[in-house]
Amino acid sequence: MAVLVYADHDEAVLKDATNKAVSAASMISSEVHVLVAGANIGAIAAAAAKISGVSKVLTAQSAGLGKQIAEDIEATILPLAANYEAILFLASAAGKNAAPRIAAKLDCALISDIIEVVSTKSFVRPIYAGNALETLESMDAKNVITVRSTAFKAADNSGSASIEAITAVDSGHAATFVSESMVKSDRPELQGAKRVVSGGRALGSAEEFDAVIVPLADKLGAAIGASRAAVDAGYAPNDFQVGQTGKVVAPELYVAIGISGAIQHLAGMKDSKVIVAINKDPDAPIFAIADYGLVQDYKTAVPELMAALG
Amino acid sequence: MKILVPVKRVVDYNVKVRVKSDQSGVDLANVKMSMNPFCEIAVEEAVRLFEKGVATEVVVVSIGVAQAAETIRTALAMGADRGILLSTDLDPEPLTVAKLLKAVIDEEKPNIVIMGKQAIDGDNNATGQMLAALLDWPQATFASDLDIANNKAKVTREVDGGLQTLEVNLPAIVTADLRLNEPRFASLPNIMKAKRKPIDIKEASSYGVEIKSHLKVVKVVEPPKREGGSKVESAQELVSKLKEAGVL
Ligand SMILES: Cc1cc2nc3c(=O)[nH]c(=O)nc-3n(C[C@H](O)[C@H](O)[C@H](O)COP(=O)(O)OP(=O)(O)OC[C@H]3O[C@@H](n4cnc5c(N)ncnc54)[C@H](O)[C@@H]3O)c2cc1C
Numbered sequence: 184m185a186v187l188v189y190a191d192h193d194e195a196v197l198k199d200a201t202n203k204a205v206s207a208a209s210m211i212s213s214e215v216h217v218l219v220a221g222a223n224i225g226a227i228a229a230a231a232a233k234i235s236g237v238s239k240v241l242t243a244q245s246a247g248l249g250k251q252i253a254e255d256i257e258a259t260i261l262p263l264a265a266n267y268e269a270i271l272f273l274a275s276a277a278g279k280n281a282a283p284r285i286a287a288k289l290d291c292a293l294i295s296d297i298i299e300v301v302s303t304k305s306f307v308r309p310i311y312a313g314n315a316l317e318t319l320e321s322m323d324a325k326n327v328i329t330v331r332s333t334a335f336k337a338a339d340n341s342g343s344a345s346i347e348a349i350t351a352v353d354s355g356h357a358a359t360f361v362s363e364s365m366v367k368s369d370r371p372e373l374q375g376a377k378r379v380v381s382g383g384r385a386l387g388s389a390e391e392f393d394a395v396i397v398p399l400a401d402k403l404g405a406a407i408g409a410s411r412a413a414v415d416a417g418y419a420p421n422d423f424q425v426g427q428t429g430k431v432v433a434p435e436l437y438v439a440i441g442i443s444g445a446i447q448h449l450a451g452m453k454d455s456k457v458i459v460a461i462n463k464d465p466d467a468p469i470f471a472i473a474d475y476g477l478v479q480d481y482k483t484a485v486p487e488l489m490a491a492l493g
Numbered sequence: 494m495k496i497l498v499p500v501k502r503v504v505d506y507n508v509k510v511r512v513k514s515d516q517s518g519v520d521l522a523n524v525k526m527s528m529n530p531f532c533e534i535a536v537e538e539a540v541r542l543f544e545k546g547v548a549t550e551v552v553v554v555s556i557g558v559a560q561a562a563e564t565i566r567t568a569l570a571m572g573a574d575r576g577i578l579l580s581t582d583l584d585p586e587p588l589t590v591a592k593l594l595k596a597v598i599d600e601e602k603p604n605i606v607i608m609g610k611q612a613i614d615g616d617n618n619a620t621g622q623m624l625a626a627l628l629d630w631p632q633a634t635f636a637s638d639l640d641i642a643n644n645k646a647k648v649t650r651e652v653d654g655g656l657q658t659l660e661v662n663l664p665a666i667v668t669a670d671l672r673l674n675e676p677r678f679a680s681l682p683n684i685m686k687a688k689r690k691p692i693d694i695k696e697a698s699s700y701g702v703e704i705k706s707h708l709k710v711v712k713v714v715e716p717p718k719r720e721g722g723s724k725v726e727s728a729q730e731l732v733s734k735l736k737e738a739g740v741l
């Protein structure tokens with residue numbers, strides 16, 4: 184039976200994470216469909232149709248879907264569920280919000296945040312902030328899954344799937360959209376970025392965060408991340424939090440500045456290819472996992488680093 | 494208005510767990526247990542709504558072993574009114590927890606349920622959304638701000654790319670994110686007072702919900718170890734090492 188992937192996009196671009204979920208889906212079934220839901224999705228659907236391994240793109244268009252209203256996603260997907268052996272979402276805020284609702288309606292477990300497909304019914308996922316990995320075997324006939332995108336290679340874009348519109352079901356407005364405030368940026372997106380520069384509590388203020396982390400990120404062409412302490416203190420937006428309960432990243436280069444390396448932070452970045460830590464405390468736990476540790480005050484280290492980068 | 498807050502007893506967030514050598518799970522013997530931090534935030538929010546006069550009663554419920562009564566007691570010391578323990582030695586999956594919570598809600602008829610977005614043991618982030626589905630209630634997950642008026646909740650949510658505000662009709666499920674509030678420490682007089690607050694202990698099996706496993710744990714292993722610990726002396730050396738490593 185086919186597998187359905189719920190596309191991750193912001194109505195402007197189809198996120199690369201979708202290609203990664205398609206890779207995971209292809210390990211479960213040779214027939215993969217992608218559902219593109221939203222208000223403004225023409226270009227997104229065309230992009231999804233190019234993902235290799237996808238045979239059909241379904242489009243569902245409504246305002247509620249555009250705002251990722253879980254009730255509307257549930258109402259739209261449930262009538263399709265009989266056609267699929269598995270339904271995959273990304274482990275993004277939108278996916279985590281909607282997937283468990285659908286699983287409960289289908290009376291099956293949610294298998295969240297998978298990092299490996301062992302077989303069509305068996306998956307690996309991290310638990311306890313990534314300090315353990317559990318292999319699960321599902322006894323449900325149908326599986327609802329969220330996929331940790333950093334753990335899968337993106338399927339390439341040489342496909343040509345058909346596109347078919349389906350009905351977007353309105354759940355009846357028990358939840359209504361009021362407003363949103365999105366962080367606008369030309370920078371690479373945190374989760375898909377090849378390089379990430381993150382700042383911690385040491386930065387001490389939003390001004391200092393902007394003065395130190397932003398130019399370094401610009402120089403490296405990197406996305407910006409932050410520890411929970413930095414976000415809680417208002418130095419960086421919520422959306423920048425890397426960790427167990429924030430975003431999980433695995434860039435080629437992760438630079439942690441003034442971050443101690445609590446297990447909750449490590450959970451979100453320890454699968455990065457190369458980790459750099461700048462911290463004035465030689466005993467900071469971050470050094471235990473850093474490939475290159477620099478024990479120095481960031482106030483001297485970062486300007487010197489900027490100069491050395493040229 | 495009555496608020497129900499489900500709370501879970503989990504490994505304390507400061508503990509780095511170890512995997513058992515037989516790969517059957519993590520070793521929880523003699524490990525410090527606490528209330529799940531997100532549940533603390535949910536309790537705090539409910540108690541604040543009570544203090545503001547928005548809520549008239551805060552009921553906490555936990556599903557788990559007998560010691561989960563201590564977790565309930567902590568919530569009572571923070572200001573909740575009474576507790577319900579659904580005792581079981583099994584470790585029910587989120588779907589079963591949601592079914593049991595639904596059974597409690599059918600009896601208690603709260604106007605709103607505030608719970609954690611995620612339990613830091615299984616890191617599932619599922620129970621609230623599942624409960625909303627089973628009840629056919631609206632949900633507002635990952636809340637960083639909650640405002641209740643006119644039988645509606647206005648909730649600001651932490652979403653991909655920023656913040657979103659939703660309005661949900663009550664009854665509804667709200668799940669708490671880290672920045673909803675900063676939970677208080679219970680004062681000594683309140684800890685003493687909490688000892689006299691009622692906790693109703695029931696067998697989880699008495700609710701007519703089958704405690705069934707949908708997932709079989711095949712094995713639990715340690716993640717691959719990362720070899721770190723190398724130091725550089727200067728920013729210049731760092732840059733040349735990064736060039737050697739091919740990441741610059
Ligand atoms: C339920 C829960 C969930 C959590 N989720 C997350 C999460 O997702 N992500 C996350 O990051 N955290 C999370 N945390 C918080 C986590 O436990 C830590 O509190 C947090 O990561 C600490 O942030 P920090 O490293 O910036 O601050 P600190 O731990 O205070 O570290 C600051 C570091 O800066 C160094 N420093 C100070 N001044 C300088 C200087 N001038 N130059 C160089 N170095 C300097 C210090 O030596 C120190 O090591 C969570 C906690 C809980 C309870």
Ligand SMILES: Nc1ncnc2c1ncn2[C@@H]1O[C@H](COP(=O)(O)O)[C@@H](O)[C@H]1O
Nearest residue numbers: 499500556608609611612617618619620
């Ligand atoms: N055994 C339990 N007893 C009470 N509440 C629970 C239990 N398990 C999960 N919850 C609630 O569901 C939330 C999310 O947990 P989870 O879906 O397991 O990540 C927790 O923060 C609790 O509020």
